Amino acid sequence: DGVRGKIQQATTIRATIDDLLQQASAYRAAGALVNPVGENAAEFYHRVLAIRPDDVIAAQGLDEIVSQLRARLAALLQDRDVQAAIAVVDRAGGVGLDSVAVNDMRASVEQEILRRDTVAEHLGKARELFAQGFITQPQNDNVVAMLREVDRLDPGNQAAQRMLSRSAQRLAEAAQEAYAAGLADDAKYYLELALTVTPGVDAWRKLRLNWENSISTN
Numbered sequence: 001d002g003v004r005g006k007i008q009q010a011t012t013i014r015a016t017i018d019d020l021l022q023q024a025s026a027y028r029a030a031g032a033l034v035n036p037v038g039e040n041a042a043e044f045y046h047r048v049l050a051i052r053p054d055d056v057i058a059a060q061g062l063d064e065i066v067s068q069l070r071a072r073l074a075a076l077l078q079d080r081d082v083q084a085a086i087a088v089v090d091r092a093g094g095v096g097l098d099s100v101a102v103n104d105m106r107a108s109v110e111q112e113i114l115r116r117d118t119v120a121e122h123l124g125k126a127r128e129l130f131a132q133g134f135i136t137q138p139q140n141d142n143v144v145a146m147l148r149e150v151d152r153l154d155p156g157n158q159a160a161q162r163m164l165s166r167s168a169q170r171l172a173e174a175a176q177e178a179y180a181a182g183l184a185d186d187a188k189y190y191l192e193l194a195l196t197v198t199p200g201v202d203a204w205r206k207l208r209l210n211w212e213n214s215i216s217t218n
Contacts (some may be wrong), residue, residue, distance in 0.1 A: 014053060020048045021057055033065045034091045041065055042095040065102045066092075073105050077112045085109045119154045122146045122205050126163055135167045136193055144197055168197040172204055179211060187211065 005129035024044035032040045042065050069092055076085040088110055093102045093169070126146035129135075134142045144167060150160040171194035179187035191208050195201065 017048050017051055020044050020051075021061075024048070024058070024061055028061070028065070034095045034097075040095065042097060046096055057206055062097065063181075066097055068153075069097070070105065073108060074215075077108065080116075082109065082112060082116070085112070115153050119150050119157065122150045122153075123159055123163075124159075126150070126160075130163065130167065130170075135171055136197075164197055168194045168201070171197065173174065174202075174205075185209065 013138075021044075024041045026170070027039065027041035028042060033039050034042045037043075042062065044062045045058040048055050048061075060207070063068045069088060073085055073088050074088060076088065086109055089102065092105060093099075113197075123146075124144045129141070129143045129146065131142045136142050139145070140210050143163065147160045147164050147167070150157050154160070171190050175190035175194060182199075188208065188211060191204060191211070195204055
């Protein structure tokens with residue numbers, strides 16, 4: 001009777017574990033990795049491990065969930081959806097996923113928040129410097145320097161691109177004013193700066209050539 005009872009108990013445990021693993025697999029297939037509460041793959045894998053701590057399938061299932069969440073987090077950060085990314089990390093910690101992995105994901109989110117804050121700070125500083133006329137000077141504390149850093153942190157940032165164009169336009173205007181005042185060297189200097197900022201403006205290249213021909217003729 002004692003042996004029969006142990007066999008029956010083991011059979012019941014095995015059946016329970018199988019049911020939990022099947023349910024966890026179904027949740028994963030449906031995308032319910034850590035949500036909703038009480039009905040997700042992570043919690044069911046943890047239930048299996050609570051019964052049998054060395055269950056390989058449950059442990060592997062949790063590793064796969066971590067991998068999927070990393071991918072989901074990367075996509076959210078790529079889309080700049082920081083709030084959704086924070087929710088994913090918080091929930092990952094809430095269901096007891098590997099603490100090292102959760103901390104790593106949290107660090108990724110914090111890094112993205114810092115990047116966004118730094119971009120906003122540099123854009124604000126660039127606007128202040130633009131209003132003061134510090135387009136390319138002083139070194140490392142001018143509009144172009146700030147915007148180049150924004151472009152490094154956030155390639156293709158439209159606000160930075162627009163401000164760069166405005167900065168180059170202001171330099172070109174300063175060059176034309178200098179030339180009209182008879183300050184040919186200053187005019188060439190400012191026009192070269194404008195072309196350094198935005199080299200693709202053909203009109204400014206033609207203007208530079210005309211000035212050079214005019215100066216050589218005189």
